[in-house]
Amino acid sequence: MASWISFWDGANAVYVNGHHKAVHYLRIAADLARFVPAPDARVLDFGCGEALAADRLAERCAALVLCDAAPTVREALKARHAGNPKIEVLSPEEVAALPDGSFNLIVVNSVLQYIPKVDLPALLAGWRRLLLKGGSLLLADVIPPDVGMVKDVTALLRFATKEGFLPAALVGLARTAVSPYRKLRTELGLTFYEEDEMLRLLETARLPASRVRPNIGHNQNRMAFQAFRLR
Numbered sequence: 001m002a003s004w005i006s007f008w009d010g011a012n013a014v015y016v017n018g019h020h021k022a023v024h025y026l027r028i029a030a031d032l033a034r035f036v037p038a039p040d041a042r043v044l045d046f047g048c049g050e051a052l053a054a055d056r057l058a059e060r061c062a063a064l065v066l067c068d069a070a071p072t073v074r075e076a077l078k079a080r081h082a083g084n085p086k087i088e089v090l091s092p093e094e095v096a097a098l099p100d101g102s103f104n105l106i107v108v109n110s111v112l113q114y115i116p117k118v119d120l121p122a123l124l125a126g127w128r129r130l131l132l133k134g135g136s137l138l139l140a141d142v143i144p145p146d147v148g149m150v151k152d153v154t155a156l157l158r159f160a161t162k163e164g165f166l167p168a169a170l171v172g173l174a175r176t177a178v179s180p181y182r183k184l185r186t187e188l189g190l191t192f193y194e195e196d197e198m199l200r201l202l203e204t205a206r207l208p209a210s211r212v213r214p215n216i217g218h219n220q221n222r223m224a225f226q227a228f229r230l231r
Helices: 002-009 018-033 052-056 073-078 092-096 115-132 150-161 166-176 181-189 195-206
Strands: 042-046 063-067 085-088 103-109 132-143 209-212 223-226
Touching: 002 073, 002 181, 018 052, 018 103, 018 150, 042 052, 042 092, 052 063, 052 085, 063 092, 073 085, 085 092, 103 115, 103 195, 115 132, 115 195, 132 195, 132 209, 150 166, 195 209, 195 223
Parallel strands: 042 063, 042 103, 063 085, 103 132
Antiparallel strands: 132 223, 209 223
């Protein structure tokens, strides 16, 4: 996990250009907005990354906490959103210290693949504690075992065609083939979940859930789940 944090904490070429990064985050914010339950909701985006369009999501709720484990990412988030009183940036440790029932919605998007399975139960317990009764946990972009690099590349090329950055995507994919991301993905691997497995884990954590469609973001080969704290 530390290696993944170090990767995201530095410069990387995951996005092929600025346009790719911008439309990616706009799509994420628009998709997440569907799950904000009310204008007075408090929302946590755990593992938010650069969150370039967080201001769009903040328009739909009363307060938005952005949380990322990478210190450099957090500093950039604080600078970017310093003028927005609805947005607060915290570390995972600071989030863990918040009182019970702090949020109506917790979002964990495109994060679980970088977390070992052994660590997930404790995280689920912590997220459940932070939810108000009736609040929901959204786990999105969860990767099934049968979705590998080829399906991810295909989904990216479709997205690039739609959003107008296909030539840059083709160049970027060639660059990614020899990038630190590809090396880390090979050395550390990613964490995969079957649909039934994820539903069982959430049920065990006292967060009954169901799969929701479409997934957050452009890659519909991956899965999203919405769980609720009922009591």
